[in-house]
Amino acid sequence: MASFREKNGSWEYIVSAGFNPVTKKYEKITKSGFRTKTEAKHAARRVEEELKEGTYVKESKKTFGEFTEDWIAHYEKRAKVSSVRARKIAAKRLLDEWEHYPISNVTMSMYQQHIDELSTKFSRNYIDSIHSTGRMIFKHAEKLKVIKHNPTNHFEMPRMVKDEVTEKVVEVENFLERDELMEFLLLVKNEGLRNDLVVFTTLAYSGLRVGELLALKESDIDFKTNEIRVTKTYYNPRNNKREFSLLAPKTAGSVRTVELDPFVIGLIREQIKQLKEEKMKYRKVYNDQGFLFVDQEGFPMPIKMVALRLQRLMKIMNRDIEEHKRKHITPHSFRHTNISLLIEAQVPISEIQRRVGHTDINTTMNIYTHMTKQTKDQAANLFSSHLSDLTAKLR
Template structure:
């Protein structure tokens, strides 16, 4: 039974929690600061009942900041380095608020208010990332029996705030149509730097993600069947060419074989021949691991280098054009270009899903809810033709 006593003008309880099986010492649970003896008794009675039922949790005094460090160390042994980096960045939004708070003191209301506040500053996707990270952190704390109540449970996602009235902005598509792609690849051929044509043509004709492209080795190309095997992706958060990592692809569906046009296979063959000459010329410094798209020392090109080369060509292509007619293209835009051209070619959606490496077909469908204008016009014409007899009867 609990012992209740007065101490320094307030009341406290002392409860015997039995012998610790490891230290063999008797544990005591104490808490002071109660204004009345009755309040101390009621709290002590509740704790004793929890001990009896086996549901008592001695909440940790560890700070949220210290626990997040421990959790990240635990998480990085179980996740890809890119995922660890994303979780670390997201957790900083919670650390900004609670770094020095005891983790056990963070309530559901505090958590809900923090996410609601952040939702007025950041995109829906980023808010989802922050909440997913917060849930993982507190779930781990709950698993280790460091907290009694998990503040992320019963969380309600906030409605994202957008301006009710926005100025209408003309849509600038972030991908090429077939005419624009021809213009761009001719530009890469005639004014591009070393490797520009083969890099951007491979991206456009294959639909590979930029990380998948940079991870390609000669052994991934089947020159007899004109196929590319996608089994890995390049990751380099610091853009240091010597500090890259090869990771498993984004999803299970991303591991795939993509048929490629003989034209691109020809470009790759010519590129490999050039690499052999460079390797011989720079043999003293050449770092050969068999990668296809490398700098003159044999290291895979950082993604930032590809982006800079692309912007150089886009600056030439956009020269003299009005702002609303200028294309804003990134390396990922070639993936969008590939899918849009597959749609225009009437390739079945299931085949597009396979080539793109989408595990969920809804991902493929959602990317191009707005198809190219040429496909829209064709769809409208085909639909009108199909229903022409019905339309005639109704007129």
């Protein structure tokens, strides 16, 4: 039964919450600030009903920052290192707003307004990441009964407004056409540094993500069938060659076997032969873990090194091309290059999906829409030829 008392001109209720087996004490729930005793009675009755039904939530006084720190510690035990890092980056945008604010005081309106404001500064993908992180934090708070109401419920993603003129100016295709790839690989053959030819040729011919490539070991190559087995990915956010880790691939579909051209398998054979010589030459410092694409101490090449090597080569390739016509090519561009060439070769979409490790075929289809110019022209010509008789009669 609740009791009431007048305190400093307002009313307060005191409700017995029963015996707490954790603290070994009988607890009370109090709340003050009611203008009248009747208001206090109504509020106390709601609390008593919630206690009876087991739905009562004693909202925490923890700040959003304190709870987020607890949640990250919880999440770290259940997710990959790369996922934790991404969540921390996204959570920073929420911490900037509410780090010292009580988590139980964040409302739906506040949450919606903050994401709306962020949407004017960042991309759709980043906003998705921020919201997903926020939803996970508040859902965990709801589960632990730290908050009564989840402010991410009924959230509506804002419409992302983009400057169409700006987009057209900066839009550059992010893969190489067949003739451009030939030009690039010939350049690598003649002017590339150590490992460049085997690294970029394997990326272009396999469609592997760069992290999957750098995680490859000699044991992943089947020289009888000309196949490579993708089972792991290289992770090194600080680009310190000694602090890398191997993670499970991006998705379940990313674990796969990829058939390679005998020429590429030949390059890998030569790479292994060269590595044996280097292991002997640098045996005092060589860190032999069986990796294929390594520096002279046996550590896998950091992804940043691959990117810098690529920048060097693209600078040479683009020296006679006007700046606004140059393509922005990254190590990941070779994955799109591979998919585009598979499409040109009329490989079925389902087989492309399997080779590149897309769990969702929509991902493959989205890249399909960015086919090479040659394929687009070929489609248009085939269509025109197919309807030539009809077109002649309509003229």
